[in-house]
Amino acid sequence: MVYLTRRASFSAAHVLWSNALSEEENFAIYEKCANPRGHGHNYILEVTVRGTPDTKTGMLLNLTELKRIINERVINAVDHKHLNYDVPWLQGCIPTAEVLAMKFWQQLAPAFPPGMLYEVKLIETENNWASYRGKEEK
Amino acid sequence: MVYLTRRASFSAAHVLWSNALSEEENFAIYEKCANPRGHGHNYILEVTVRGTPDTKTGMLLNLTELKRIINERVINAVDHKHLNYDVPWLQGCIPTAEVLAMKFWQQLAPAFPPGMLYEVKLIETENNWASYRGKEEK
């Protein structure tokens, strides 16, 4: 069992705000992240797959293919976008790092054979990140 | 002559768009950076001062004081903000890294004795940054 990780990055805006909460509650919970016009990040996305390398090619998965999947299913949709408005499959979400990691997993998982996708890690700033490994705990 | 640098970071949204240009021209020039809702970055700001360290304290400038100046004059105004809308002294600017470096210089320079502020460097992504050293070339 080998783990292979590909790193990608994208720049996006977001605002943390819940319509189910009052303005006062929003600012109490999300503080400066609730600034209505939004702020943004250089997000880093690390996608890890696992399995046994092909004995013929020495590859677990061709990195070109892994890069293509990540771009087509996530990066192209979120890069240089406002995550609260521009991404159909994020509508209705509060785009915290935790939620984004889960949503990105849902976008990516169908592209792989069962069990191959191991972890989706989303680095929001150099000081915080979230990762998701799917519903079954390792 | 010693150079002393303090690094700070902030997260902000921006959009590159000029009202003096047509929509077509805006997208031709700024490409994905012209996305109307904006996108964002984890900006890194590096401020360099220069001079002769005080023989009594060994300090060119107290780092606590340098940090305070950077926070009060720049970071507090731009952190977790949308640079096109939320910052009075950026109104009317196109917030490219080049323009931001110059504007931040203008905010910072009055806080220092003449000649002490040496360079303002603004890192927009891990792949591009701009710096400004004032009107007189070194």
Place this chain on the structure above:
Amino acid sequence: MVYLTRRASFSAAHVLWSNALSEEENFAIYEKCANPRGHGHNYILEVTVRGTPDTKTGMLLNLTELKRIINERVINAVDHKHLNYDVPWLQGCIPTAEVLAMKFWQQLAPAFPPGMLYEVKLIETENNWASYRGKEEK
């Protein structure tokens, strides 16, 4: 199950020396780390919690709260300190990265609901680090 990590840093001095060993043994085991006056590091502490994000807020744990816990229980006690002398709850320890990771876990664990604290990682230099996940193996 989502994992959320917060990174903090602190600068501290330490010396690796055991009073249960002779001077000769100390230098044989700890080499240059046994220099009596001590040396120091810019330590990086990464604290990972895990759980299910709140469906209302999208947060596993508010990062402001996580930061507060880390500061109050660890950073404030060790930042700009000498780890062998200045920290009551490290008295009698040999402050290797392994031991510090375990001690920091003991400081942090009572602040979280059972099972929420997942990992404490302590990076001593860019070339070595230690992590601890509590007594029950994952």
Place this chain on the structure above:
Amino acid sequence: MVYLTRRASFSAAHVLWSNALSEEENFAIYEKCANPRGHGHNYILEVTVRGTPDTKTGMLLNLTELKRIINERVINAVDHKHLNYDVPWLQGCIPTAEVLAMKFWQQLAPAFPPGMLYEVKLIETENNWASYRGKEEK
């Protein structure tokens, strides 16, 4: 159970090419990595061991000893070398990151008590890396 990691680096050349495949297939699979003269990387190797720190020394394993093992068993053999030609124990391999991680594990494992070696991680570029944890899954 504490995890302790030591990072090392080496610079090497390699080419991804399988003699079991046609030239056309090689270029289809490995693309620019199949350039016959080879290309190269600044590889980063992170070796993680796990166990209980010695109560007398506070150490899981002396970092000097861990460094010596990594250098003698891996770094000295691969640093400033062409991985396809210069390393006897890599002969016949296609030196992908996945394969290298597994081969380095095989070199390193016999130097440790059973169960102590936990993970070998090989970072090929800032955008991709592979890790191996041996035959028994954690």
Place this chain on the structure above:
Amino acid sequence: MVYLTRRASFSAAHVLWSNALSEEENFAIYEKCANPRGHGHNYILEVTVRGTPDTKTGMLLNLTELKRIINERVINAVDHKHLNYDVPWLQGCIPTAEVLAMKFWQQLAPAFPPGMLYEVKLIETENNWASYRGKEEK
């Protein structure tokens, strides 16, 4: 006067060897870098231009254009190549970081108006790099 930098990376092999020197002299001077089959690096190239931003666009030079120039004139020629054999305009050179920085400058300079290209910096490893600012000292 604003300085704008774009970072690019490439992976290449090279060997330091001079045909004007004996085998003994080559190994005495270049040590492990003289290994005949070559070794390699993940090189990072930082290209800095300077000038006054266009008041209409806020740009000193469009980053898309700067990226295109760097790719067409340098990266495409050296990425995943062996620098001693695969690059026509490096033939006869000893590809040290110093020489590469100068050669890259020569490739890049004709693409810019006089005086715009300010510095070419080539990072060979995390521990050494070279930069060149053309024949006229700043």
Place this chain on the structure above:
Amino acid sequence: MVYLTRRASFSAAHVLWSNALSEEENFAIYEKCANPRGHGHNYILEVTVRGTPDTKTGMLLNLTELKRIINERVINAVDHKHLNYDVPWLQGCIPTAEVLAMKFWQQLAPAFPPGMLYEVKLIETENNWASYRGKEEK
């Protein structure tokens, strides 16, 4: 004129305290850095030389030689040491980053032909650093 930089690192303890000042003044100026037992850092030292590469070797200065000079004249004296007590040529200094950069320059300069040493940069933490270019301004 090419610039060549070599990076080195060392871990050391220090305390910012001036015997010419009262205890009250020391804490007012140096704040937490005045903690009597000291604290510490993983310092990074970047030494830049400049000149014209030798046409025969392609080298401005052999990196092995540059590394040797840096180790013999600075690193060996300060690594794993307490800068206030253990380094004869730092006695009587207040070891701020500014002062250390100047002192390291004085240690290094005599090892090079006149004009070759260009800059000594000392990175104290990821958020602050100082550099010194000698008495004659560039």
